[in-house]
Amino acid sequence: MNDVLLRSLTPSVLGILVRRGADFAAAEDAVQDALVEAVRAWPADPPRDPKGWLVTVAWRRFLDATRADAARRRREDRVEEEPAPGPAPAADDTLQLYFLCAHPSLTPSSAVALTLRAVGGLTTRQIAQAYLVPEATMAQRISRAKRTVSGVRFDQPGDVATVLRVLYLVFNEGYSGDVDLAAEAIRLTRQLAASIDHPEVAGLLALMLLHQARRTARTAPDGSLVPLAEQDRSRWDTRAITEGVEILQAALARDRLGEFQAQAAIAALHADAPTAEETDWVQIVEWYDELARLTDSPVVRLNRAVAVGEADGPRAGLAALAALDASLPRYTAVAAYLHECDGDLATAARLYAEAARKAPNLAERDHLTRRAARLNARGSR
Structure with missing residues (x-):
């Protein structure tokens, strides 16, 4: 079973169903049913036209569900009867699906979950494992997201910037469970690059x-972190x-x-840079200046302070840092690093220990604690 092939076909199959008149939530459920059937049937009898097979099975599932639901009778009257089997249409609705899943009415977490399910072809269980939440919780999140976007017109233009932010959120989740989200984000971004x-x-x-x-x-x-x-x-x-x-x-x-x-x-x-010492920090500072101009992000300015410290010396970095809000995430860790580079080991050790207490995850906390302990050991000699 080619899992990558199934995932790559998911958005185009979903797009075809929506174009035929299925609402997004019902179409997405039908596509998931078709994927499950493919996993069962394809190893023994692989289809000549995988996309056409998925479209046919998903459309049948959608019609069955529609006919079984009395409350949807009117919509059933509007949808087409089942098309004759044959090659699936060549139109690719992937781009519209990206926009739909990154709809501004969705929270970031819901947009990510819906993108992974509808565009990425992941199961609810896989997404729940990746985000370390119960499957029932993720199912509710995805269901709410599908209901939210079901009334959105499929041909409305979307916001590329929002789609990219969602994909970047997926990438930054990295790896957990049996799904490598960083690799999945790269695959989805390649797919988007092919569409736009x-x-x-x-x-x-x-x-x-x-x-x-x-x-x-x-x-x-x-398992410990290794700095760049x-x-x-x-x-x-x-x-x-x-x-x-x-x-x-x-x-x-x-x-x-x-x-x-x-x-x-x-x-x-x-x-x-072949080595850390050969890094072109002057150019990096210049790029951070461009990035700060584009985003006006305090996090960017925090990272810029590190680059300034490398390019112009730790005291210049500390001066850049002093202009920022001390409550920023990682501010204390950056201050510790710059004080260490400046030779103030006692202050650096104290700040590393403080930063460790604020660390968002165990790996980072352990890394900062080790740095504090190492400096304390050097200072006691």
Whole structure:
């Protein structure tokens, strides 16, 4: 059973049902039923036209459900009778589905869940495992999201920026359960890039590839975090880096700079450095300036303070940091790092310990605690 093929066909099959008159929620349920049937039937009897097979089975499931529901009688009268079997239409509604699943009326978490289900083809169980919530909870979230968008016209233009934010949220979830969400986000973003010619879509794909290229080097065998400067760069995926840089260069050449292109440019500069010491921090600061101009994000300015500290010295970084709100996530960790670089080990150790108490996850807390302990040990000698 080719799971990747099934997932890649999901959005186009769903789009065909919606075009034929099915509302989104009912169509999505029917497509999921067809996918389950494919998993059962295809290993013994693979179809010659997988997409056409899925469309036929999903449409039958939709008609069966419609006919069985007396409250939907009127809609049943409006839908077409079952089309004769044959090749599925070539029209690709993937782009509209992306827009629909990232509808502004949905919360970010609901948009992510619906995208993974309707466009990604994941089951409710897989999405629930990935987000470490009970399956019933995720089922309710997806059902509410489907009801919300069911009345939205399928041909309305959508907001690319919203779609990209949803995909970036998926990517940042990384890996949990039996679904690699980072890899799934890359697959979905490739799919989106094939549907729309937009430099920011390319920028996001490049950013994902460049970050994913460093994935295996980010953790030690014991599961502890490895900072960028200490990573074994021979473990980086050079093929993903090359592809990411090529995609980014093509996007930047179009002279329509956006935030994902700017982030990808920063990631590319890190990937291009043979060693941490050879990183072009001056250029990175310049890209952070562009990114701050585009987003006016305090988190971007926090990361910029680190880059300034590397380019112009830790005291310059601390001066940039002082202009920011101390309640920002990771502010204390950044302050600790810059004080360490400046040689103030006692202050750095205290701040690392404080940052560890605020850490959002166990791996980061352990990493910060270790740094505090190491500096305390050095200071006691």
